[in-house]
Amino acid sequence: MGLLKTSLRTIGKRRSRAALTIICITIGVAVFAGANVGADGVENSYITQLLSTFGDVDLTISNSSNPLYSIQYNQSLLNQLLNIPHVEAAAPRITMFQTFWFNGTGNNTLLLVGIDKISDNFFGTVTPVELIEQLQGNNCIINQVAADMFNLTHGENIGLYNPVLGVNESVHILGIVVFQGKFSIEKSTPLIVLNIEFIQGLFHSENQATEIVLKIDSYRNIETVINRLRNIYGDKFNYYSQKLEALDKSESNILVLRGALNIFSILALIVTFVLIIVVMLMNISERKRDLGIMRSIGASNRQIFSYVIVETLLYGLIGSSIGTFAGILLSTYMLDFLGAAISTVTTLGELSIILNPLTLITCFSTGMFIVLLAGNIPSIAATRITILETFRPRMKGVTRINLVKKTFILGILLLISGSLILYLLGGGMMLTGNFTPILLSTTLITAGLIVFFNSSLYYVSKGFSTVFKPLLKESKAIIERYIARNRTRTTFTFTMVAIGIVFVIFFSSLAATFTATFSTMIRVFTGSDIKIHVNPSINYNFSSELLTIPGVQAVTPSYESLCTITGEDFKIALIFIDPESFLDVYPRIITASGPVIEEAFNILKSNNKTIILAKKAADLLNLTVGDNITLNVKNINGSIMPIDFNIIALVEQFYGYPQYMFNIQAFGDIYGAYISISQLQELAGTSNVEVFFIKVQPSLDQIQVKNDLEHILTPRFESLTLISAKEWENQISSIVESFSNVVYFFVGFSFIVAAIGIGIIMIVAVSERKREIGILKAMGMNRTQVLKLVIGEAVIITLIGLTVGIGGGLYIWFLFLNRIASTSSNLFFELPFIIPVDIIVYMSVAGIIIALVASAYPAYRATKLEIVDALRRD
Amino acid sequence: MSSEKDLSQLSLDKKVVLETVNLSRYYKRGEQIIKALDNVSVKIYRGEPTAVMGPSGSGKTTFLNLIGLLDKPTSGSILINGQDVTFMSSKQIVDLRRHTIGFIFQFYNLIDVLTARENVELPLLIAGVKKKERVQRTAALLSLVGLSDRVNHLPDELSGGEQQRVAIARALANNPSLILADEPTGDLDSKTGRAVMKILLDSCKERDIGLIVVTHDKDIANLTDRILYLRDGRLIGETRPKS
Known part of the structure; x- marks a missing residue:
């Protein structure tokens, strides 16, 4: 007390x-x-x-010996289940896909659901809700999908007939509804809901259900209920919770x-x-x-x-x-x-x-x-x-400054080990999605830089203060010594600034590089400005009609057929192109071996069964220009025919099909091959295509042209999809932007924390140096000089933090980029090392503002210090 | 620069470096008025080291704070080199501290993180003296106080006497007209104290600087040319030990 x-x-x-x-x-x-x-x-x-x-079903209990078999139940079992803590409702249910002949015609599969209408009322609502109350006898409710699919209407009687099952019943449609909660099993599945007793009668299976469904008070208790059920019933039942499975799957996201x-x-x-x-x-x-x-x-x-x-x-x-x-x-x-x-x-x-x-x-x-x-x-x-x-x-003991501490070596070691981890383990991260190496190496590299700067703080502070000598003047000598001597405090302060910056620079570099790369990729691989996908398909000559639409400079049709090669794991995407117009849309294509592309396309046009093949595929098969390759080409009817093609040239890049820019596992081992579209009928059994690529006249806005095309073409097709490269670019930019926003959000946080830290540390510094400031004032230091002393120190420490953060972020990004490039050597494009200059400038300005704001109050306190008070001994 | 010019223009009597006229400083403690300094009028001359003595609470520190322009008087005036500095602006006071007044403190009050050379150089840096001149003057001053071989030592690596000698060199750096020393030997043994005082007195005499030493130590006071006695805030007399 x-x-x-x-x-x-x-x-x-x-x-x-x-x-x-x-x-x-x-x-x-x-x-x-x-x-x-x-x-x-x-x-x-x-x-x-x-x-x-x-839906509202939290847990499904089914027969453990075979989930397809029915489960025997009675009221006592249901009561037992209801008595288990957290269980709010329990009901038997029959759910089965069955084939029926509606009204004696057709061969339709639909989901037959039998419910215990009293218990199932707990599992959600049906619109209108009173329909479920009338669900007895041969009355049924169907969902909108079934109504649309089988052209069924409210009040109609439908005959369910299945001679195999011995079913021949007529049921009355009470209503067509949108099911909420309990029946939202498959939103695109046709559903017919009947009273469970009716179905049991239909199949002569009284007290039999496919499953017993449970409603539990919270998803958090599903696991507990399962454990309790296991204790009571052992392995007699299967316990399955779709919700729990989804939660497990998304656990990593959470x-x-x-x-x-x-x-x-x-x-x-x-x-x-x-x-x-x-x-x-x-x-x-x-x-x-x-x-x-x-x-x-x-x-x-x-x-x-x-x-x-x-x-x-x-x-x-x-x-x-x-x-x-x-x-x-x-x-x-x-x-x-x-x-x-x-x-x-x-x-x-x-x-x-x-x-x-x-x-x-x-x-x-x-x-x-x-x-x-x-x-x-x-x-x-x-x-x-x-x-x-x-x-x-x-006087507080002040020892001589260690010009370079021994921890310098530790800093170097940490830097090397961080770099090595990224080099040795980080390569597969793009494919496996395992980012542990990058996190580990980021930590080690950042720590290494911090230790490195800490150990050589004397030179670091001298260097920075020399840069600002014209501003600091008489304060320079004192500031550089304060920074170097208060090693721990300085290191702590600049670390607070650096940590946030490392992440923001890394992610900003990533965003800048990917934005630039994707923009290039979109141009190169879609090549065109607009991609049109039409349904139903149309003759490829439709491209000449498209060419007449204002704003369209060039059009080329495209058709793709995936072929196998006997005895090989990979596949060839046979891309049917029009040699006449293809280069107008994709002018940058070049051959890796064989004649120049214009000549190769001429051969393609005039000679059947000639192809331009992916160099990588040719290398794998040990083939070269002039050799033949046998591809198993799939006809539109599904039949597959082996066809020999003569290779006239090899290319590295396949324009128009972004999915083939990689040949790494993540995208499947698929390589490209060009063939003249004139053989489409002969090889694929059709002259129709679904895809056209368009190049817009340079002076025009491609989004505007795309909208015009959409307006003109929509009445012609059942469905039409148009996407412009610009829109794609915008979409990617908005994804990158969102990603950046999240990064900035966290950086904002760390900046606030850093600002508070700097402010408090500077207050403490001023408080501890009261006497020194008093002496300096007694010697004639004016307010501006005292301000410079305090603010200068805060700014220099922040600048050290910015240097560590920016340097570290760029270095980690450089290593990361290098690893992606060398690991994924099959990339068709280069990932440029882009320094996000704008972000670096923003961060630096923001950092300096933070230092100025954070040190403003301590600096003000310092200027207000009375010499008499400062020099007074307690 | 301009106030330095003013000072030289206004200097009426070269011999008198400091004059106080009816200088008083009163404090209020509750309803009671404490007369820390009461109507003190005194003249201090260049080249004539003066000691101020008196028991605790006699007003020595208040007197030093007022003439050092660290505090404002309740009434009366202070003239330095003939100029009334009593109610100068803070800018003018800063200028005076840079060029006219030097301070020496009991506990040396050196900047911990700076070496002996840097501590002496500091007032010159603050006053904006050019580097070449700074280097020369700093070397000469450290040689004067006998510390040429200790220039690169930090305060913590120097003895008390050495630290106080650095403080003397620092106080002399800007060629002040007046040095105010608050118990300069208070933290030193008598032998070292006398040695330090000798350096201080000789330096001031050689350079025709006014020196005021506040001390409790009669032996130290007796080394000066003149001793002023304060009691209960009043100047009660003065002696000239050497005469």
Whole structure:
């Protein structure tokens, strides 16, 4: 009680210090809580959205010996199931695909569903709902799909006839409805719903059902119910939950979402941890005299330790409580931003805050734990203060700067190991989707750079301050020494800045490179400005008609047939092209061997059974120009014929078919081959094609021309799809933009944390250097010079952070790009190393602004310091 | 630069470097008025080191703070080189600190992170002196205080006496008219203290600088040419030890 009272009085007396400590804790806990509450919200809306695609059935119980066999049930079994905790409803159900002859004609397969109308009322609604109440005898309800498919109407009687099953019944359609929840099994499946007893009668199978369906109070309890059922019934039944399966499949997505938010919440906690130590050490240093007095009147180490830790915990109590509530508010903004950022790619539905008590308790407890952990260091420091030191102040021992620390070698080693990991393990990441190597190497490379800069801080700070010498003038010598001597503090501050920047530069480079590459790819591989897909197909000569449409400069038809080669694993996509017009749309094509492309196309036009083959396929088959290749060509009727083709040239690139730009496993081992479209009838059994590629007149807007084409062609075809390269580009840009938005969102967060960190560290720096600032003022330093001293230091530390971040981000991106290029050597295109100059400029400007803003208040405090106060000895 | 010019123009009496006229500083503590300094009028001359003595609470520190322009008087005026500096603007005060007043403190108050050379060079840097001149003056001053062989040492690597000698060199750096020393030997043993005082006194005399030394130590005070005695904020007398 005594300690608590003393601590409370100390807090009351030193309000500004107390406020500073509480602010540090509040911010850290708020970011942590915000990220966690936000993650709950994201997870919840993701799961809600995911589960909304399923019905109300949470669990299906079927016969374990064979799920197709029926399950024997009675009321007692249903009651037993209903008595299991979390089970809200249970009903038998018959679900079977059956073939019937409607009204004696046709051969139709539809899903026959038999329901227990009383129990099934718990599983959702039917529109109109009262129809289900009338579902008895030979009355049925059908879905819109069945009505459309079999041309059935409300009030009609339909004859269900199946001589094999011995069924010959007439059923009356009560209504055609849209089923919600319970029957949304297959949205495109024709469905006929009858009373279960009617179906049982139909098949002479009383008390038999295909399955028993259960409704459970929450998806979180499905697993518990399954375990309980297993305990009771053992392996007698099969327990299947479509929802659980979907959740399992999407678990990695949820983990990624949570993981991304958790990274930043952990970062916030680390920052908080260090800030608590820094601020509390400052508190202790300012209170040395009090502690000395306590010690001189007999306080033990334990009592001094407890005094400081109790005070820290009081700050923690206030900070963690405010922080947790502030985090809830913060999460609202986070969710709004996150939702907006990814809206162009996907929607998570309505993102709302989920106040999970466990999350809130975790956030509060984590805050307290961090405070307790961090509080130990100043508490131990307080126990080491001697009485002598307290009453006869000595200058803080300043040792000579290590020009280069030995950890320099560690930094280099970390850099090399990070680079090696990316080089050795990172290659397959594009194919396997395993990004662990890149994360590991990013961490190692960033850590290596931090250690490297830390170890050579003397030269680093000297270098930066020399660059700014004209601005810093007399402050230069002091700033560079402060930075180099306060190694740990400087390193912590620039690390806070660097971490966010590394990620933003990496992802911005990725976005910039892929945007540029995709733009090129779209131009090269679609080649054309507009792709038209028509249904039904039309004679390829339709291209001459298309050419008459205003704005169209060139048109070429296209038809693709996938061929196998006997004895080979890969396939050849035989692309039928018009040699007359193809080069007008794709002028950049060149041959890898054989005659020039114009000549090769001339041969293609005038000689049947000649092809231009993919060089890679020829290499695999050990074939060259002039050789023959036998392809198993598929006719439109499905028959396959082996046909010999004479290879007239080899090419590397296949325009018009983006899917063949890779020949890596992910896209299937398919290579291309060009053949004249004049052989289409002979080889494929048709002269009709579905695809035309168009080149728009250069001066015209391709989207406008596309819209005009759509307007003209829509009445001619049942269905028509047009896509312009520009739109595709825009789509990709919007995906990249969304991706970037998410990255910026996290970077914004880390910048805020960095700004707070810089601000607090500079406040502490000013507080600790009160005496120095007093001396400098006594020697005639004016306000501007004092401002330069504080702001200059913050700016230089931020610049070091920016250098580490930008350098690290670009280096990791360079390695990553290199690995993709060398691993996926089959890429037809090059991934250029693009430096996102604009982003680097924005980040640098933002970083400097942050440093200026964050150090403004401490700098102001420094200018306001009175010399008398600064030089006074406590 | 302009105020430096003003100062030289306004300098009426070259001998008098500092003059206080009815200088008072009162504090309010609750309803009570504390007279920390009460109507002190005194003249300090160039080349005549002066000590200020008095018991605790006599007003020594208040007097030093006021003449060092670290505090504002309640009434009275302060003239430095004949110019009334009592209510100067902060810009003019900064200018005075750069060119006219040098400070020496009890606990040396050197900048921890700078070497002896850099500490002495600092006031010259702040005043915007060119590099070549800075280097020359710093070397000469460190030689004057006998620290030519310790120029690249950090304060923590120097003894108390050495640190105070660096502080003296720093105070002399900008050729001030007046040096204010607050217990300059308070943290030193008597032998070292006397040695440091000798350097300080000789330097001021050689350069015709006004020196005010606030001290408790009678022996140190007796090394100066003149001792002023303060009690309860009032100037109660003065002696000339050497005469």
